[in-house]
Amino acid sequence: MKRREFIKNTSIVLSALMFTGCKNNFVFDKGEKKMKIFILTGSPRKNGNSNTLADYFSKGATEAGHNVVRFDSAFKNVHPCSACNKCNMDGKCVYKDDFQFVKENIIDADCVVFATPMYYFGISAQLKAVIDRFYSINGKISTPKKAVLLMTYADTAKIEAEPIILHYKTLLNYLNWEDSGQIIASGVWSMGSINNTEYPKKAYELGKNI
Ligand SMILES: Cc1cc2nc3c(=O)[nH]c(=O)nc-3n(C[C@H](O)[C@H](O)[C@H](O)COP(=O)(O)O)c2cc1C
Structure with a gap:
């Protein structure tokens, strides 16, 4: 040559x-950068405080290029788990309802966001019903994922938020998920009152930088 x-x-x-x-x-x-983010909300108030946080988080995450999918539990039909154990924690649930959408979207999600109002120091029953149905896909979702907590409540005492935060952290630890941020919005009672606070901006920034 x-x-x-x-x-x-x-x-x-x-x-x-x-x-x-x-x-x-x-x-x-x-x-590495582009993630599938699955948001689970729990409030029956469409334009309520926790849904507003979810909106802002979603806006930030979408602008950052992530693929955001959302499930508004309070407006869906999800039967509570009846502990029949037919699924054996990793199979088919006996209930054919809107949980199918959760199943289809949570397994390959890189990040799961829980947005809930505080109801008697716990998360809302609507969201809890969805989380309990994780039982049927437990084996499939016990893989590393990021997670976020967006929570709103009327009181301002920090100690009252602790049961929900502990529940969230314990759930993450069990599923091998990692906390990627929490917005604990206190002092918001009426619908829309969160708009007079800095929390929506914080939720937007969390979504943008997740
Ligand atoms: C059934 C029910 C239970 C509630 N329990 C509490 C509570 O234990 N502590 C608290 O500070 N606020 C409580 N609140 C107030 C809500 O947490 C608060 O208004 C929150 O911002 C509502 O969020 P949302 O607009 O997303 O539904 C309760 C409200 C309802 C309707």
Whole structure:
């Protein structure tokens, strides 16, 4: 092979290698960054405080390029778990209802967001019914995921928020999920009162930087 031919061939190979390398890096970086985020809300107040936090979080996450899917538990039909154990914690649930949507979207989600009002120091029953149905897919969702808690309550005592935070942390620990942020919004009672606080902005920023 002549010298000129050798240089020409070598530069073609090098360019091809560089292109493939960049391409792979690009895909890798993109894969790292873009997540599927599954939001579960629990309030029956459509424009309520926790739903507003979910809206803002979703806006930030979408703007950051993530794929956001949402399930508003209070407006869906999800039967409470009746402990028949037919699913054996990793199979088919006997109930054919809207939980099917949760099943289809949570298993491959990279991040799960819980948005709930405080009801008697716990999460709302609507959201709890959905979480209890995790039982039927327990084996499939016990894989590393990020998680976020968005919670609203009327009182301002920090101690009153502790049962929900502890529940959330214990659930994450059990499922091998990792906490990626919490917004605990106190002092918000009436619908829309959260709009007079800094919490929506914080939720937006959390979504943007998740
Ligand atoms: C059934 C019920 C129970 C509640 N329990 C509490 C409570 O234990 N502590 C509290 O501070 N606020 C409590 N609240 C007030 C809500 O947590 C508060 O209004 C919250 O911002 C509602 O969120 P949402 O607008 O997303 O539904 C309760 C409200 C309802 C309707």
